[in-house]
Amino acid sequence: KEKIEITKEQQALMKIILDAYNRHQIPQDVAKKLLQDQYSAEENFLLLTEMATSQVQVLVEFTKNIPGFLSLDHEDQIALLKGSAVEAMFLRSAQVFSRKMPKGHTEVLEARIRKSGISEEFMTPMFNFYKSIGELHMVQEEQALLTAITILTPDRPHVKDQHAVERLQESMLDVLRKLCALQHPQEPQYFARLLGRLTELRTLNHYHTEMLTSWRMNDHKFTPLLCEIWDVQ
């Protein structure tokens, strides 16, 4: 039985990532708001664009704290952020959706989201993803590392020095692998399941533009930042 050893520098890396992740949480109030009231498709769309805009800003701050990220080529830094923002949004949504809530709240939240204005055809893939994330019962460290790993995906469009990104991602993957082995000793496949979620996340990425443009309302307004990130308008 090999002894799994998280080195001192890996512990330091994990602490930096976790602190950054906890510092850069957008207010969890989107779930609370949705539980409080039923909104029109227009109000829900506005809520999404507000939450998404602040999430992107938070994501930039989180990313700047990933050791080594600011040493990457500057255009590659932008390409990584642009390429991962939607996936990070769905990952965040999944984490918000899967948080422990009082009895019956998750069902109300799901019902509100189903009636929010998003077209019916996207509900199944979106909730399948949320539930598969929920089933993992990730600890904070795993969530933070998974977000960092998503951002540091080398094969995003327009990334020039993929090897430099790969090296950063690999050091995150190594810490996550050890953490999973320590946190879930009975589940040797846990780490692989975690990475499998990133594949499911990419499929959601493909739907996002259509999810927005098919929102049951006309005249969809986006902030300039979201036009950059969401390939819309």
Ligand SMILES: Cc1cc(Cl)ccc1OCc1nc2ccc(F)cc2n1[C@H](C(=O)NC1CCCCC1)C1CCCCC1
């Ligand atoms: C992320 C995303 C992208 C596209 Cl294209 C379409 C849709 C979407 O989120 C769906 C989605 N899944 C959710 C699960 C739990 C939850 F509390 C809110 C959720 N949302 C939307 C939301 O506020 N997401 C933000 C969460 C924080 C991080 C930034 C994003 C609300 C907007 C109001 C109408 C009901 C859906």
